[in-house]
Amino acid sequence: MSPNIIALLPEYILTIVGVLIMLAEPLLPPAASRKPLGWLAILGTVAAGVASWYQLHLGVLTAFSNSIQIDSFSIFFHLLISAIVLVTLLISLDYFEGSTRHSGEYFALVAFSAVGMMLMTCATELLVIFVGLEISSIATYIMCGFRKGHATGAESSIKYFLLGSFATAFFLYGIALAFGATGSTSIAAIAQGLATTTTPRLAFLALAMILIGLGFKVSAAPFHVWTPDVYQGAPSPVVGFMSTAPKAAAFAVLLRITFSAFGPMQHRWAILMWILAALSMTIGNLGALLQRDVKRMLAYSSIAHAGYILVAFTAFQSDGIAAACFYTATYAAMQVGAFAVITQVTGYNEQIRTTDDYTGLGLRRPILAAFLALFLISLIGIPFTGGFFGKFYVFSAAIHASNVWLAVIGLLNSGVACFYYLRLLVALYARPVTETAQPAKGRTLSVPAGIGLTLAAAATLVLGILPGHFLNLAQRASASTQPVSAPVAATIPPSTR
């Protein structure tokens, strides 16, 4: 087969599935269930994941005139995105059932969005990255407004669309400036161009613009303002998806651009990252403290988590990339899981919103509450869950690069963070004294949603108890981003000094 086909096999599969769903949707009678379309999307996602796994054994592949590169790094993110999409689809299957006639499109949009993200992570050409970014973003904008007839949903969608367009414009502008400074838009060529450029300042400006664009996508402060409103208005399964998968893709791009293309300038952009990380962690956590609405709280907390991942950018390349990859994966597992529970608890109407509404959930729906408790404990970063090792790797990488104070800020922040997570956790199990114990009947947990939840919980636990294997994958990913001329430190553990 031509390398052009093998390299983009997962993307092709998902595109075909998406198109098939779009074509099949009008053929189904209006009243019929759209679940088969969902199952088709799930099959497609699994197939895409298997295709990525298959690529893992092929070594480094390049295609489309070197604008696509399949290496351990991109496959890591392909697998991650497939996993997120799989869980999202599993928990969405029953979500739209009976509520709207348009749920077929939803499954197609998820698939298309995944295609864009996968394209972003394997592209080594800024313009292809831009195409991927647009494909994934447009699909997500629409998904945000999928609870039709709800004003907040429409607001969410519009807000995300407008601000997102601004951000992509910044990103595009950055690409143009990079081209001006180095004469190329290809990542490898930019790295070479930087060595000879006569306008290093312009190159730095280019990077700054790109940072703004991607900073918006990962909702790093101060580009985070859209996050709480959009998350609050969007349907819960969509929030679980859009707070993890596009972020993972954007972080992948950011890692490639900063460490590979702009590696020689690390001493300059590392300071920017330091500031972004400190701001995101602090603003995210302080913002979350004030929230009563659970979705808004998780939105702010996702800003903080973006900050934790940004800490990894201030570390040496070898530690930093592996730590960021690992954190992204653990964050995805616990965040998707948390929103999966919220989806199940609130249902389509989302009447259960605030922390107080969750009071006594442990009594009414013990299994869901236990799942949510696990994800919250992981988000706090308690050992034996993935969240702990995520933080552990990120902050030990930072300390290794002598950024001790950033680590102190970060860990103090996680102390603040546990306050609001804990408030929810305590609400789950605390019961007002006056309330008589009568377990209210909730909606039963559907089988696919149960599978999705179990997958997320298993991932959270495995990453916390046996992180070794997964870290290997992350380290392979880190090794496969091109080495740059910047000083590369020894991997942990260092020799005794």
Place this chain on the structure above:
Amino acid sequence: MNIDHSILTILILVPLAGAVLLALLPDKGKLMQWGALAVTLVTFLLTLHLPFHYDYGAASGTFQFATDVPWIASPAIRYHLGVDGLSMWLVVLTGLLAPLGVLVSWRTIDTRKKTFYVLFLLQQVAMLGVFVSLDLLLYYSFWELSLIPMTILIATFGRTENRRRAAIKFFLYAFIPSAILLVGILWLYVKTGTFDLPQLAQLAATHSISNNSAALWLCSLAFLVAFAVKVPVFPLHGWLSDAISEAPTAAVMVLAGKLGLYSILRFSFGIFPEQSHRIAPLMLALGAIGIVYGALLALVQKDLKRLAAYATLSALAFIILGVFSFTISGLDGGIFHILSESLSGAAFFMLLGILYERYGTYDMREYGGLAAKLPWMVTMFVITTLSLVGLPMLNGFVGEFLILSGSMQSTIAQHTAWTVLATTGVILSASYMLWMIQRIFYGNLGIKSENVKGWDLDAREHLAMWPLVILFLVMGVASPIWLRVIDAAGTRIAATQSSSANTEARALQTPPHVQIMTASAHTEAK
């Protein structure tokens, strides 16, 4: 397979498996109670394996029943367990208190028994893990894990509306310093490439962790503060009274002191001997102030639980005073007093719980004159009180005496003044405890107690109390049984401390001209 190498793993796994099993079983009250009792009893019997197979002749400083296998390759985290004189009795104690905790919860926990017992077992897992872990990160994992069950226990089974606030306060007080502790642990790892405690202690002894003394200082403070909050050492005790007054009896019994004090002895003293020695004057002062402060506050409480909380604060400060004197008897007394205080404190909280179960209040003003109606109860109360105030022949005396004599012999600055101040604590504690007895049991019958129909301790409560009372006596009379291993640990700690203090003292005491002379002699020799 030799059970000696896997006993510690088994000790952690049994309550863990029990917790998982109970979580999966249907929530039938009786089933949960008996299940939890069986699991905790089995665990306790297993902990008894340790003292009976401990090699008392082994060189001090070696860890026994050790397991050491790699857990995570990068960074190098090992599953390294082991006990020595410092931790062995703490493991047994944790084992013993758990079934007693289940027994006293028998009637008080009447709803959501499944949640309660599962969390209680998890708490035990975390505590056992803390005491036997010899890898810093493994230790840290259990340390953090110990927060979650306790927080939910307080939040769910607390007594008043204040319980959620108390739970969050408890958690934050412990978690934020722990986050800084993690920075310290990571920094140590980056500097040394290992999380292994024996290795780190070795490096510390040869002064080869880092040359950067400021960073070492900060790191040692990160450790010490995290532990001091958990103890709690005055003035970091803000969480204590709320948490104790809210938490259910069984949780309080295992709550205070042990983890933090053990960690100070094991990790602060082990990895930062020099820094610990330098900060000792401050800690002695805080210890002495804490003793008097806790006692004075206890004296004015009307709520029994709060009185107990401040009494605990005062008793824990005694231990701080002892261990930071860095004399052998101070350290021995401190370690012994951790055990003794845990037992007496547990008995005291149990009795308060029993009292609350009958009369539904902790307010001392509502009691009075119960002695005639409840002879067993008053007997137990008086014995426990006497053990807490340190009557000779009972357990409290041994520790208190060793601590005070140790801190009197200490060479740390101002030790005499602080010891004198601390000694007043003995009088104060006798005052508030005996006054409390008087107010509950003697005088006129209180309002509530008019309803008393001689509902004295029942068989289950006797079963929970007697082991402790017997231990009070045995520990008071035959303390060498415990002190034998404790002394090995105490002597070792004192030795490391004095050697590091000596190097430091030499460096300080060598007059400048001698240093110059030695330096020039070296140059000439070359």
